[in-house]
Amino acid sequence: MRILKSLGIVLVLMLVAYLGAAVPGGPALFGVVFPWLAFLIFVGGFISKVVGWAKSPVPFRIPTTCGQANSLPWIKQNKLDCPSTTMGVIGRMLLEIFAFRSLFRNTRAEIHDGPKLVYGSSKYLWLFGLMFHYSFLVIVVRHMRLFTDPVPFFVQALEFGDGFLQVGAPVLYQSDLIFLGAVTFLFARRVVLPAIRYISLPADYFPLFLIFAIGATGVLMRYFLRVDVVSIKQLTHGLATFQPVLSGNISGIFFVHIFLVSILMAYFPFSKLMHLGGVFLSPTRNLANNSRMVRHINPWNDPSIKPHSYASYEDDFREFMVEAGLPVDKELPPKPAAEDAPAES
């Protein structure tokens, strides 16, 4: 149900764009207004979400230590998994963001007769996750060709590298294949693994369908339907320079593609896709494990919370303490009167 609903929504969105672009005024709406609007929502939403997170303080220094800490000089510290300096934290974050360090640790547990628990290495999620994110990045950067004139050097270089197999005409980009393959894997994993299927929400399937549809329409346009690239570039470059030009030669599938991208941008800040921003701010990863070395300040620390005082403790137990030979701050009064213990706090 969750899967079908999500798929249904994406299909409806595609249909809306396809039909919508065919009526008068449609191309302007789907080709210009929605993309601009979506971009604004994306940027504004992203910033406000991150600012919202940043507004809440980090009261305690709580890194998850994933290796040996900085300790005695002769004990070898794991500086990347348990950093104690800013440089170390930067290293840890770079590994986390660019190499998915934590996901790389993934294992798979099984229980056998005995009982016997075994933990096998399981790197598929890491591998396909990495493939998905990097191919997505390459595709986004490649698309910069559509918004720039002249096309920057690095975009051209990337295009060349991406097509180095020199298969077909137009040249096949490996990133396209990897992208669609990885999205398919991520989806299949959700459906096939019972535990993952059980935890999956429509909000997990929807972006997968949406992203797959974006990839698929893109691939269709480039390799199969041969859309009018010149008109499209005219429009997209115009979007970036605030002088959009709509010629009549842009086919419906382009509007489907750009509408889905608009939806993705507008949906982004309100969804789990914000993990893109969250990963930078995660306090279990981006703090140095130096809390015994450097005092961390909690802005809302409440100085009025005091421990139950020694004085009232001694008042409670003075007689016993004296009898047991424990030192006391206040000696017992000459006549026993310490029965009524004062209220403690």
Place this chain on the structure above:
Amino acid sequence: MADTKVGQMSEDVVKAPSMMTGAVPTKDWMDVPAVFKPGNYCYPGKEEMAAYHNKNLPGLFGESRTWLVESDDWLLPENWKEIIIQGIKERLDKFRSFKIFMDCCVRCGACADKCHFFLGTGDPKNMPVLRAELLRSVYRNEFTKAGKILGRLAGAREMTFGVLKEWFMYFYQCTECRRCSVFCPYGIDTAEITMMAREILHLVGVNTNWILEPAANSNRTGNHLGLQPHTFKENAEFLLDDIEEVTGLRLNSLTFNRKGAEILFVIPSADVFADPGIFTFMGYLLLFDHIGLDYTISTYSSEGGNFGLFTNNELMKKLNGKMYAEAKRLGVKWILGGECGHMWRVLHQYMDTMNGPADFLEVPKSPITGTVFENAASTKMVHISEFTADLIKHNKLKLDPSRNNHRKVTFHDSCNPARGMGMLDEPREVIKAVCNNFYEMPENTIREQTFCCGSGTGLNTGEIMDLRMKGGLPRANAVKHVRDKFGVNTLSCVCAIDRATLLALMQYWNPDVEVCGVSELVGNALIMEGEKERETGLRFEPLEGSEG
């Protein structure tokens, strides 16, 4: 002891339908209610306990009352939902971790099979991701646009009594061990989420007695069992008798509440009265006597373990505050801490922030080796394993490791020292110096990937024994592996809760494996000046060669 026989449970965990054995619930998790029955929940807090805490920290522990978990009326305040939503809001504004962890989970499932409670029970709501969703679903409903508009389609649901029951069940089946957080690509820490959930549950008076009562005791008497000062002292001195019997030496270096001592030594109080912690305590005393340390133990601050950590940050701060207060009153130079897991989570990651700066103390310096503990320069608290490892490195201890030859030892990394501190190699250095037979458990079960004993965060109470034995299965299973392979008969650790809970866990799953603190092994190996020839270890067990 657990209700279920070990043979039955061995079969159940492999064959009974659960998510671990391949069975998938037919109902959506939101439609599966939490059902309480004897054995699957901790007893609720006694009225007077909640009242006691409420008096000290007004408003944080709800209305005190007598309530029954299995009842459909928990006698909640009329506006309990409001209190909970307000409680969430307040914590979102106070903790960035909470806010981010509510927003950025992608449900990739990497955490799913990392939780010992999930591995042992196969209950889907023990997958960390789903445990968090229990709270996240309500968060979405109240605090996100998508949740408000799309409702269940966006994974949102309303706060109901059914949800509250789920929270009470599953946030008390999490031991805040942080293992899932090691594997999460965004570092989402379920411990953090459980802490928030428990704080919020306390606001409406939903609590467990095994946490509230020890916390109240710790506050008033200084230790969680409520031992009064003279009893605490007597217990400790009783152990001097035992030391005398084993070594022939009467130690006179142990003092209490002594002003002017160089070092204040804080232990988990279980070490003075509970087997096998008492042997760890004997180890501490022998070590300090051996090196002539100028130290004292406080009866006022006689609990290192912090039961406040299992309730809310305010009570944690209040209980922890005693250590600095006492260090200041006694005029010591710095504080040494014993073997305790949660205690060290608090000392390492919270203490200085909450109750510092400890500017009345000096940067810890070992009076024996001269080593300055730069890693504790601000908190001024050193872990006994750090301290001992340094002594060993500088050859300051006379050791006869063969006195531990009757032990084949493995080491259990306690969750908090491992994942909340990064103390992995220090205890190993100590063990290797005092034992000849040391074997590691499989790599996926030690160091930062260590498995919890299954009963931390105030879950080591008798009424949930079955659950504890299931939660501890991954740990027990790894021990069994080295027992079968190397003949390991001793499970060492640096945590007082472990010493209590692993004992029960081993008796259940691996009855021939004993549990000990690392300092007990040190005490066994120490060659004390003027001692008699030892024939037994500290627990009066015959040494190798003297079984005769």
